[in-house]
Amino acid sequence: MAGRIPDHFIDELLARVDIAEVVGERVQLRRSGSNFHGLCPFHGEKTPSFTVAADKQFYHCFGCGAHGSAIRFLMEYDRLEFREAVEQLATLAGMEIPEESRQAAPRPEQGALYDLLERASRTFQGWLRQHPQRERAIEYLRQRGVSGEIAQRYAIGFAPPGWDNLLKALGDPSNLQRAGLLIEREGNRTYDRFRDRIIFPIRDRRGRTIGFGGRVLDDGEPKYLNSPETPVFQKGQELYGLHEVLLADRHPPDIVVVEGYMDVVALAEHGVPRAMATLGTATSTHQVERLFRASSDIIFCFDGDEAGRRAAWRALESALPAMRQGRQVRFLFLPDGEDPDSLVRTEGREGFEAHLTQATSLSEHLVTHLSDGVDMQSMDGRARFIEKAIPLLQRLPPDVYRHMLLERIASLGRLDTDYLEGVVDGRHKPERTRRPSAPEPGLADGSGVRRTPVRLAIALLLEQPSLANEVEDIESLKGLDDLPGLPLLVQLLELARHEPHITTSAMLERFQDSEHEAALWKLATWDHLVPASGLGSEFADAMNRVRHLHADRRLQSLNERLQAGTLTPEEWEEWIRLKAL
Incomplete structure (x- = not known):
């Protein structure tokens, strides 16, 4: 198994790669000063709000909030995993990933399984075309409205009746069993797992066959049978139809998640080729x-019955940790007695698409579910509502989306947003003061960023990491938690001092998916109105104000202890020193 790619390699990679070149190969950009602008590739827009900051080596969309380094751009645009994006950029930059971090090649036994599963898939397809007993399968697909074109696109096949058809066709019983295609019974005897079934190959994103699903042709049970877990197939990680969707459209406007293989196939047959199961x-x-x-x-598409709603709620709970600004999850509950297959055959593509436009957002479904059976007009009812919401809110990553949902829940529960956020974050003494509805004069601008010395220092440091060298005594700032954001500022100062050549994009990449990600990106894209020639002096002034603010707060605390007569000798000396400042 490959090891973790070292941070220093990521830093150097991002320093060598020109993000404008990476993005420019995929998005039409126009230069404007040191930046580039274009239409955002992650949401539909007519007026460009997508910016690539060449000097800072990151992109940011002021419309949908998408942001990141060159690595994140490839992950989102080219649908790559993190390691794949790094490998692609490393090739572009002429760099080699450290030996201990390289992606291990598939183990020989895994390679053998992929080959065997592909041979099995071709065998099943061949039986659908030529086997003497294929007529029942052909008639079933014809009744379900599946054309030859769609059957070929999804590599649909047929497993004929009989106990050992596949074993006779392919041999290799040991690997067939490891691939989940044979079942062992008493006496070390084996038989085919899939018999007298329509076969749906399950392919990974790269198009490799990794497993199968089989639909029975009579009233037998189970109606659907899946491959078991194998060295190349984990049910909880894969999706049926992923490969086919990306072949049809690398950037589909939305994805429809359904429950069955036939739902995916039927939707594709009727012009909705972006469904997975x-x-x-x-x-x-x-x-x-x-x-x-x-x-x-x-868009999760479920039956409107109780079972469908339970499945939808489980999907919602699983989606929460993945929710970030710019992402959307919706839920469509079908009319009683309908599934996607029957609905699209009855109403056609346009009718089904019309239902999709009525899908309920995740936030609305969450609120509806939590408030069901709760008296929101009573204090006790609202308290119960909030109690049920807290563990769900805790699953959301820190982000604009999380804050907006917190505000919605707090409003319905008639609570202060800051108080609810404090409870969700586990702070012992959450502030109970209500957030001002408008910025305090002189302290905030149109970006919504309140201009404090700590925030300004962080923003300037992100713009020019070398400013960290101007801070002489970082140690004295450690352990101070009386100023919001100060521990994060210390982290950034130490990172920039330890990595003197680190770039803005590499700095931000270090905090990707952390609790500080949203705040740092907001500050990185904040127009703080400080000219490039004044960054050094403004940073020094901000750091001086940080130290003075801390001193004032510490002196106030010591004054309270002085009045109570509880100052220690060391605190008395500190009080004298602070009074002299």
Whole structure:
């Protein structure tokens, strides 16, 4: 298994790669000063709000909030995993990933399984075309409205009746069993797992066959049978139809998540080729992340009965850790007695698309579910509502989306947003003062960033990391938590001092997916109105004000202890020193 790619390699890679070149190969950009502008590739827009900052080596969309380094851009635009994006950029920059961090090649036994599974898929397809007993399968697909074109696109096949058809066709019983295609019974005897079934190959994002689903042709049970877990197939991580969706459209406007293989196939048959299905298990967070790699808009489509609503709630809980600004999850509950297959055959593509426009947002579904059966007009009812919401809010990553949902929940519960946020974050003494509805005069600008010395120092440091060398005594700032953001400022100062050549994009990459990500990106894109020629002096002034603010707060605390007569000798000396400042 490959090791973790070292931070110093990522830093150097981002310093060597020109993000404007990477983005410019995929998005039409126009230069404006030191930056480039264009239409955002992550949401539809007519007026450019997408900016690539060449000097800071990051991109940011002021419309949808998408942001990141060259690594994140490739992950989001080319649908790559982190390591794949790093490998692609390393090739572009002429760099080699450290030996101990390189992606290990598939183990020989895994390679053998991929080959065997592909041979099995071709065998099943061949039986659908030529086997003497294929007529029942052909008739079933014809009744379901599946054309030859769609059957070929999804590599649909047929497993004929019989106990050992696949074993006779392919041999290699040991690997067939490891691939989940044979079942062992008493006496070390084996038989084919899939018999007398329509076969749906499950392919990974790269198009490799990793497993199968089989639909019975009579009234037998189970109706659907899936491959078991194998060295190359984990149900909770894969999605049926992912490969086919990305072949049809690398950047689909949304993804429709359904429950069955036939739902995926029927939607594709009727002109909706962007459907995927989970593999007989509850939707996992890993699957949601993979869905977001394909599209920023996910629509879960469930039956409107109780079972469908339970499945939708489980999907919502799994989606919460993946929710960030610019991502959207919606839920569509179908009319009673309908599934996507029957609905699209009855109403056609336009009718089904019309239903999709009525899908409920994640936030609305969450609120509706939590308030169901709760008296929101009574204090006790609202308290119960908040109690149920807290563990769900705690699953959200720190981000604009989380803050907006907190505000919505707090408003419905008639609570102060800061107080609820304090409870969700586990702070022992959350501030109970209500947030001002408008910025205090002189302290904030149109960006919504309140101009404090700590925030300004962080913003300037992000713009020019070398400013950290101007701070003589970082140690004296450690352990001070009386100023919001000060511990983060210390982290950034130490990082910039320890890595003297670190760039802005590499600095931000270090905090990707951390609790500080949203705040740092807001400050990195904040127009603080300080000219480049004045960065040094303004940073020094901000750091001086940080120290003075801390001194004032510390002196106030010592004054209270002085009046109470509880100052220690060391605190008395500190009080004298601070009074002299």
